[in-house]
Amino acid sequence: xxxxxxxxxxxxxxxxxxxxxxxxxxxxxxxxxxxxxxxLLGPNGAGKTTTISMLSTxxxxxxxxxxxxxxxxxxxxxxxxxAIGVVPQDIxxxxxxxxxxxxxxxxxxxxxxxxDLHIRAEEILDRIGLSDKKNQRVRTYSGGMKRRLxxxxxxxxxxxxxxxxxxxxxxxxxxxxxxxxxxKELNRDGMSVLYTTHYMEEAQELSHxxxxxxxxxxxxxxxxxxxxxxxGEDEILRLxxxxxxxxxxxxxxxxxxxxxxxSVSRIDGQIILNVANAETSIADAIAVANTHQVxxxxxxxxxxxxxxxxxHLTGRALRD
Amino acid sequence: MKKILAIAWKDFRITYRDLTALLxxxxxxxxxxxxxSFAFGGSDTGFSQIPVGIINLDGGxxxxxxxxxxxxxxxxxxxxxxxxxxxxxxxxxLESDKLAAVIVIPDGMSDMLNDPSGDDSAPIxxxxxxxxxxxxxTRPVSVEIIESILDSILIDLNAGFAAGSLGFSxxxxxxxxxxxxxxxxxxxxxxxxxxxxxxxxxxxxxLDAVYQEADSDTGFSWLSYMAPSMxxxxxxxxxxxxxxxxxxxxxxxxxxRLLISPNHPGVVLVGKMMGTYIIGLAQVFIFLVISxxxxxxxxxxxxxxxxxxxxxxxxxxxxGILVASFARNSGEASAVGTAITLVFAALAGNFIPRGNFPxxxxxxxxxxxxxxxxxxxxxxxxxxxxxxxxxxxVVLLGMSILVLMTAGYFFQRQYRN
Ligand SMILES: Nc1ncnc2c1ncn2[C@@H]1O[C@H](COP(=O)(O)OP(=O)(O)O)[C@@H](O)[C@H]1O
Ligand SMILES: [Mg+2]
Numbered sequence: 019x020x021x022x023x024x025x026x027x028x029x030x031x032x033x034x035x036x037x038x039x040x041x042x043x044x045x046x047x048x049x050x051x052x053x054x055x056x057x058l059l060g061p062n063g064a065g066k067t068t069t070i071s072m073l074s075t076x077x078x079x080x081x082x083x084x085x086x087x088x089x090x091x092x093x094x095x096x097x098x099x100x101a102i103g104v105v106p107q108d109i110x111x112x113x114x115x116x117x118x119x120x121x122x123x124x125x126x127x128x129x130x131x132x133x134d135l136h137i138r139a140e141e142i143l144d145r146i147g148l149s150d151k152k153n154q155r156v157r158t159y160s161g162g163m164k165r166r167l168x169x170x171x172x173x174x175x176x177x178x179x180x181x182x183x184x185x186x187x188x189x190x191x192x193x194x195x196x197x198x199x200x201x202k203e204l205n206r207d208g209m210s211v212l213y214t215t216h217y218m219e220e221a222q223e224l225s226h227x228x229x230x231x232x233x234x235x236x237x238x239x240x241x242x243x244x245x246x247x248x249x250g251e252d253e254i255l256r257l258x259x260x261x262x263x264x265x266x267x268x269x270x271x272x273x274x275x276x277x278x279x280x281s282v283s284r285i286d287g288q289i290i291l292n293v294a295n296a297e298t299s300i301a302d303a304i305a306v307a308n309t310h311q312v313x314x315x316x317x318x319x320x321x322x323x324x325x326x327x328x329x330h331l332t333g334r335a336l337r338d
Numbered sequence: 339m340k341k342i343l344a345i346a347w348k349d350f351r352i353t354y355r356d357l358t359a360l361l362x363x364x365x366x367x368x369x370x371x372x373x374x375s376f377a378f379g380g381s382d383t384g385f386s387q388i389p390v391g392i393i394n395l396d397g398g399x400x401x402x403x404x405x406x407x408x409x410x411x412x413x414x415x416x417x418x419x420x421x422x423x424x425x426x427x428x429x430x431x432l433e434s435d436k437l438a439a440v441i442v443i444p445d446g447m448s449d450m451l452n453d454p455s456g457d458d459s460a461p462i463x464x465x466x467x468x469x470x471x472x473x474x475x476t477r478p479v480s481v482e483i484i485e486s487i488l489d490s491i492l493i494d495l496n497a498g499f500a501a502g503s504l505g506f507s508x509x510x511x512x513x514x515x516x517x518x519x520x521x522x523x524x525x526x527x528x529x530x531x532x533x534x535x536x537x538x539x540x541x542x543x544x545l546d547a548v549y550q551e552a553d554s555d556t557g558f559s560w561l562s563y564m565a566p567s568m569x570x571x572x573x574x575x576x577x578x579x580x581x582x583x584x585x586x587x588x589x590x591x592x593x594x595r596l597l598i599s600p601n602h603p604g605v606v607l608v609g610k611m612m613g614t615y616i617i618g619l620a621q622v623f624i625f626l627v628i629s630x631x632x633x634x635x636x637x638x639x640x641x642x643x644x645x646x647x648x649x650x651x652x653x654x655x656x657x658g659i660l661v662a663s664f665a666r667n668s669g670e671a672s673a674v675g676t677a678i679t680l681v682f683a684a685l686a687g688n689f690i691p692r693g694n695f696p697x698x699x700x701x702x703x704x705x706x707x708x709x710x711x712x713x714x715x716x717x718x719x720x721x722x723x724x725x726x727x728x729x730x731x732v733v734l735l736g737m738s739i740l741v742l743m744t745a746g747y748f749f750q751r752q753y754r755n
Contacts, residue, residue, distance in 0.1 A: 110591035127599035
């Protein structure tokens with residue numbers, strides 16, 4: 019008997035979390051299938067951490083519920099907690115314990131003990147590349163090492179789904195690479211992952227499916243191909259300027275008014291345009307920039323990606 | 339239960355892994371006990387003139403020697419001798435801390451040196467005739483100094499006797515030594531002058547002193563007062579500090595992480611409380627042992643001291659936990675905790691004995707575990723038995739339960755949702 023229908027490991031139904039009258043999470047529903055990496059992509063303040071906190075039973079939803087491994091998080095929260103591993107956004111470790119001691123302590127909180135725990139802790143240390151530092155206090159670790167141990171502590175009890183809340187924030191490129199590879203490796207071994215990020219590239223590299231979240235609402239959900247299809251045939255024209263460059267709103271307005279330009283936004287020293295055809299729009303765009311004394315240092319043309327989707331759906335860049 | 343212990347043990351390890359905590363929790367109260375008892379104990383550093391009472395019941399040569407020695411110019415910088423005629427008055431002055439020690443030279447001391455029988459071969463009995471020294475136990479350093487002065491006089495005199503068996507009065511009558519010389523140069527002078535004349539003789543008389551044990555029932559010792567007081571003061575500091583870690587763990591994100599482990603939140607909370615408690619237990623028990631040997635504080639019967647400490651620490655810890663349960667963040671807990679610690683310490687006489695407090699203030703003091711704690715330890719130092727200690731133990735236990743229940747209520751309110 020072969021069932022092709024994917025088995026959900028997590029189903030969130032109309033999750034709502036109010037802070038006073040402010041909806042931090044507003045009616046979010048999604049499902050994650052077994053063996054899938056699902057990314058919640060959204061800017062700071064979108065409601066990613068709040069969603070994860072509700073799913074990990076730390077916050078009570080104002081409304082809605084979720085089932086994890088078939089267990090309702092409201093009626094059997096302890097049962098649900100056994101199935102999940104959580105990697106919090108803020109590093110949650112004891113600085114005055116060593117790496118090994120941290121893992122042993124967190125393992126003991128998940129009913130591991132004795133020889134089993136010891137073997138498991140060593141295994142994890144090896145996997146996160148910290149075996150040679152295991153007897154040093156976490157206080158002495160670099161940011162990247164702490165992030166890796168923070169992940170390790172969530173893996174000890176072999177959860178069926180791992181929640182990772184922006185696990186690469188504020189670390190060096192090498193550690194980030196290591197973490198992204200680790201996520202893929204864990205997934206290959208069969209672990210389902212709920213990954214939140216505001217980095218488009220990470221969602222793009224890791225995810226089987228992506229949910230785009232903004233202002234507490236899920237504004238789009240699907241595979242990457244499904245999502246980029248939303249943008250249609252749009253291409254992205256990225257104009258680089260000097261960081262010190264002053265860009266007036268009137269310049270952006272004028273760019274948006276050009277024919278073939280669907281949306282315009284800017285991040286740091288870049289002006290990003292969603293355009294029907296980059297090659298035809300490029301000359302017009304540079305001309306507009308010149309009339310506003312905006313010096314363009316270089317230009318990139320990109321195929322549609324998740325960032326373009328976000329721009330298309332919200333009219334804003336991911337990192338506003 | 340295993341997890342409660344795992345959390346408690348984790349906190350214990352984190353606390354005592356660093357030397358700083360050990361220093362603050364254990365060395366600091368020891369140091370403070372010394373400093374405070376010196377500060378209050380009449381600046382007993384031994385560097386100021388030591389008031390010593392002398393009662394000369396002898397009236398003979400030996401008495402004169404002692405008086406002359408203690409009043410000599412050489413010792414004037416160190417001693418403030420005062421002669422008394424009766425023991426009662428002198429001991430009263432001692433008890434009210436006006437004197438560091440009282441020396442009694444018994445009647446007949448000199449007589450025994452003048453061999454009444456003239457029979458050289460019969461040893462003179464000096465049984466029962468001993469110079470007595472009554473110490474003021476709150477001034478251990480001063481007493482030490484007086485003891486050593488007394489000892490050296492005795493050694494010198496005895497050396498003189500060893501050189502020849504003859505009475506002092508005889509020596510002086512024969513013009514060999516003057517009283518002045520006796521008291522200043524003491525035995526050395528005696529020995530030198532006597533040796534060529536008498537050759538070696540045999541010792542027939544030895545002078546001796548007895549040091550009176552301080553009476554623990556009436557004697558008030560600043561060291562013994564300050565030791566429990568400082569132990570409890572520093573315990574309250576470390577208890578608010580450890581209990582506060584519930585809040586700092588929340589701020590650092592480790593508490594949320596604990597709360598999403600598949601455990602009842604109560605397990606996490608009790609584990610944290612237990613951690614605070616065992617940190618306090620370790621601190622006080624180590625202090626008890628150290629102060630016993632370093633400060634010579636005799637805490638009393640082992641069983642009652644042990645059980646009393648177990649409830650006393652619980653009750654001080656419960657206040658720290660209460661503060662952590664209603665404070666909104668660790669900064670607030672620290673501020674409130676310090677304030678409560680200091681107010682409790684003042685009310686309970688952690689700094690100055692409550693003896694002089696007005697009655698109403700003494701009564702108010704009993705809301706603090708500190709007051710029960712200090713009083714309890716002092717009573718045990720003064721010999722209270724286990725059954726004497728039942729009441730304070732029950733009171734402390736009752737207070738702990740009440741305070742912990744209140745804390746539980748606040749925790750529930752804070753950590754719901
Ligand atoms: N405890 C809180 N009280 C009030 N507002 C909050 C609280 N926690 C989060 N918020 C608000 O909810 C929104 C979503 O926050 P969060 O879930 O942390 O976003 P993200 O993780 O996507 O950056 C933000 O606007 C944030 O300010
Ligand atoms: Mg977040």
